Amino acid sequence: MFYTNREFVILNAINGRTSNLNLSILKTIKPLLRDALAEWLFLSEISNPDKRAKGKLTVVTFHRVLPENLRQQYPYPGISVTPEExxxxxxxxxxxxxxxxxxxxxxxxxxxELPEKPFLAITFDDGQLDNFQYGLPILDEFDFKATFYIPASNIDEEIILWHDQIGYCALAARNNGEKAMQKTLELAQTYGVPVKPTSAFENHIIQHSKRISPEKRKQFIEALEHMLKTSPPEWGRLMTWDEIRLMHQQGHEIGSHSMTHSLMPQCKDKELEYETIESKRRLEEELNTEIASFCYPNGNCDARSENAVRIAGYTNAVTTQWGKNQPWQPHLQLKRCDVNIFNNQNRKQQLSAARFSLRLSGLQPGL
Ligand SMILES: [Zn+2]
Known part of the structure; x- marks a missing residue:
């Protein structure tokens, strides 16, 4: 069938309107359906923790606890909760x-042991000051004790983690205008980090930076900080040994998060020994207690890393692999559920027990 130009334009316009209409209907209906499904699964006890978590071990992960105004100044808001959340x-x-x-x-x-309510362990990664400042008082309200994973060398040297260093630089590049962004992209390119100025720039630069060698990454960070003349904010620092000791004295568990938060599969054998054995030794020396638990930085765990953790003498280790643990889960590969608060809200952006239960249930973690 042939259309005149005029007919063709009209048909395109109608089709366009229809697909736009479909899209907007879908955009309205999807959150409604998602919430209704979550509520139904929760009320019918299909996703309810009473049923889904019974007899299993659930481990949840938090990273940062920042008031809303600081979360907005942090490069990765998705890994932060506010004290209220x-x-x-x-x-x-x-x-x-x-x-x-x-x-x-x-x-x-x-x-x-099979308690009436199933077991859940709360873990915090990275040893951030905000865990102590904002997280601890909330845990105290509930009389909860948690596990905090500490990168020992970063605490010794009082330097923030490398992914935060890059994140603050990326944020500065974005805030300093087009020219700074362009120079950052060019610098990144010379270090083998091919990023584009997208809305997810901060996340992309981190993902690409993970692929270069640790030595090159260190040089890249130094060059970035020098070029952008940026330094992390005071609220962005890690805890001190005194603060960590105080938490331990209050009954919280301290675990190792390696020495330098290195990506362990990239480490040579000697470096693996350093990250696992030396971090255990440093933490035990500072806290005068045995350190039993290890957390793989960035969740990166391969056979060599696991073996290093075993040789160092840890009795359990956690990954970022999503899920609850069954008794047969290898003790150095425990699964966890990362809490991203934005995935636990309903369509009105209110935190929802039904949505949280559905995510924790593992039925549809990405929903
Ligand atoms: Zn970490």
């Missing part, structure tokens, strides 16, 4: 779980 999460855990630090909960669970 943490309070909401703790209330949810209190209703459905028996909560505690990982190693003690894990041992009780392995010994066959």
């Amino acid at each position: 943490l309070r909401w999460c703790c209330g949810f855990f209190n209703t459905y779980f028996s909560v505690g630090p990982l190693t003690s909960i894990y041992e009780r669970w392995l010994n066959g």
